[in-house]
Amino acid sequence: xxxxxxxxxxxxxxxxESTAADLIGSACERSLDLIRDxxxxxxxxxxxxxxxxSWSRFLFHAAPWPWRVYLALTLPLRxxxxxxxxxMAGGWALRYGRRHAIGIKPPRLLREIDATLRERxxxxxxxxxxxxxxxxxxxxxxCSDHLRLPTWLHEGLAMVTVDHLAGRPTVKSETLQTLAxxxxxxxxxxxxxxxxSAPDNLVRLAVRGYWITRYLAETQPxxxxxxxxxxxxxxxxxxxxxxxxxxxxxxxxxxxxGIERSYFEAALTHEEP
Numbered sequence: 001x002x003x004x005x006x007x008x009x010x011x012x013x014x015x016x017e018s019t020a021a022d023l024i025g026s027a028c029e030r031s032l033d034l035i036r037d038x039x040x041x042x043x044x045x046x047x048x049x050x051x052x053x054s055w056s057r058f059l060f061h062a063a064p065w066p067w068r069v070y071l072a073l074t075l076p077l078r079x080x081x082x083x084x085x086x087x088m089a090g091g092w093a094l095r096y097g098r099r100h101a102i103g104i105k106p107p108r109l110l111r112e113i114d115a116t117l118r119e120r121x122x123x124x125x126x127x128x129x130x131x132x133x134x135x136x137x138x139x140x141x142x143c144s145d146h147l148r149l150p151t152w153l154h155e156g157l158a159m160v161t162v163d164h165l166a167g168r169p170t171v172k173s174e175t176l177q178t179l180a181x182x183x184x185x186x187x188x189x190x191x192x193x194x195x196x197s198a199p200d201n202l203v204r205l206a207v208r209g210y211w212i213t214r215y216l217a218e219t220q221p222x223x224x225x226x227x228x229x230x231x232x233x234x235x236x237x238x239x240x241x242x243x244x245x246x247x248x249x250x251x252x253x254x255x256x257x258g259i260e261r262s263y264f265e266a267a268l269t270h271e272e273p
Contacts, residue, residue: 007028009043020108028139031135034165044100052106059094062099064099100142102135121175122172133162136158150238152205156212179261180261238252
């Protein structure tokens with residue numbers, strides 16, 4: 001496997017995937033600049049990026065030797081889940097102690113994934129652009145992993161950063177409608193980070209994270225960056241966000257969906273010709 005340095009990262013790829021490596025390497029450079037500018041975050045000290053053509057090669061090559069033994073012993077217990085994730089994933093982020101590893105499928109493999117869930121959320125895009133977006137998304141996760149952010153913000157930061165990389169919204173505007181009539185159970189899942197694996201819940205939780213984060217980023221440009229820099233516990237961070245919105249902490253999850261829906265629905269109506 002070949003490797004090269006990209007903006008402080010190490011990019012690994014097979015020789016026949018050099019074109020995909022160039023695409024992913026360029027996306028790494030542009031994404032890291034955005035992540036610094038938007039959120040003030042830097043990549044981990046040890047971060048590997050792979051042109052991912054095999055889940056087993058990615059898992060084991062990225063892992064330090066002690067972890068490889070653990071992976072081999074536990075693989076039978078994980079095999080079914082790994083196969084399921086592989087069929088759906090365009091990108092994959094792992095952490096082995098201090099080492100972060102990101103796997104990105106090249107265009108030829110991205111065309112083969114089950115894109116059912118993605119098509120419910122994302123605006124259609126060319127496969128090469130999707131590879132760039134996946135790279136950016138997973139890099140945001142790697143750069144923010146140490147912050148232990150709540151699930152909604154962990155996903156929301158990644159999705160909003162991809163918008164900036166693309167220069168346009170990448171999430172379908174109609175997903176705003178999934179925020180109507182949220183149940184208390186779904187609110188708790190988004191807040192405490194215990195999402196059900198049911199497809200509808202996965203879509204809803206990703207969409208909520210995106211629209212909340214995008215709303216905060218557009219209406220309070222410096223707010224998220226300021227709060228992230230303080231590396232606060234979830235409860236403190238969400239209380240600070242609520243206070244800036246002139247809400248009591250217990251009101252945040254009761255009212256935030258209505259606030260952001262009203263804001264974006266008005267903006268979308270204004271944009272219509």
